Amino acid sequence: MTKSFNDNLGKGVFANVYRGKLPDDRLVAVKILKESKGNREKFINEVASISRTSHVTDVTLLGFCFDGSKRALVYEFMPNGSLEKFICSNTSVAKHQLGWENLFQIAIGIAKGIEYLHHGCNTRILHFDIKAS
Template identity: 65%
Template sequence: MFTVSPTIVSANSFGGVYKGDILNGCSVAIKILNASKGNGEDFINEVASISRTSHVNVVQLLGFCLEGSNKTLIYEFMSNGSLDKFIYSKGLKAIPSLSWNNLWQIAKGIAEGLEYLHKGCNTRILHFDIKPHNILLDENFCPKISDFGLSKLCPMKESTIFMSDQRGTMGYKAPEVWNIHLGGVSHKSDVYSYGMMLLEMVGGRKNINAEANHTSEIYFPHWAYNRLKQGGELRPEGVVATEENETARRMTVVGLWCVQTIPKDRPTMSRVLDMLEGNMNSLEMPPKPDLSSPIS
């Protein structure tokens, strides 16, 4: 049994997430899915996928309830909410900025979680919706991958999968998800989404800025690539301290490798971890990424 707080934690087209308390006093996150949402595929995906996992960087499912059209998922509660509010917090003075060490640790934790989903389970799990909103942070800012409503299970022996629909969020959706001529849909599609999120973490902004004054600043991967080549600051309207510059540059190089248009040109998540933990001097500069994914 649990009690539900009237305060909603988050909400989207799939439903709302509320804070609750169970009998032992622990807080939980209660995700109530909208009754009108399709045939319940998102609920089935989430339970089927996350019930197979056990990793420090994947949110823990504590229970679920299915009664008629009512679908509820109960998760561990993440006191610091989602990553997006920390990296898009311009003008919100109540939200503290994350240090570059925090950002690097979060990037590494998400990569470890994705590596586990891709090769640490008996069945490979493809998430298909990696973005800052779906990364939750606990009281120590340890990141946890959440929201498996669009996920898909893939046998380890199969390198690509067939999809009848385009899963993901615009701006993070890998090009091959919407253009089959670019390559098969696979775990490399999650790598693309991760890379775009990594670039947003560095830049402190969304990967598309329709209000930019210059065309070259609209698509952040292009802006970041040009700044790397020129040796300039990597956070627009901000200054990165000298001792933190290597972390920012390393994260940017890794992000740019991850958002390569052709899936085979992207690293695996295991390679991503090697690059994040390596020396900047050992990283090759990636080719300039193409603007090939729909942005609206």
């Protein structure tokens, strides 16, 4: 699916993300979680919680893989990348490209997404790891 993890989209403390392609030619982002000694039930519960959320500001979880200590999450692919490169860029070029009105609308959208996680979905989710990305 990921062509041997050739196309790295990003690296984080807990996971690396790679571009992949499903058999039906849909592009996906495959998040490979770092080795975990946590229990199986906790991971499955987290996957179940993520799969029950659906909001216009959230990427969709398409599937997951769980094989011993190896864990992966498969998300829809965002062809334009993350907003992080525009919002958190130190250059004024990125901010100029979006304009202040668009940045304001993005901030409103992010706030609505967080509000949905806290109050709108069936399972209340308190997300303590909110990042610009």
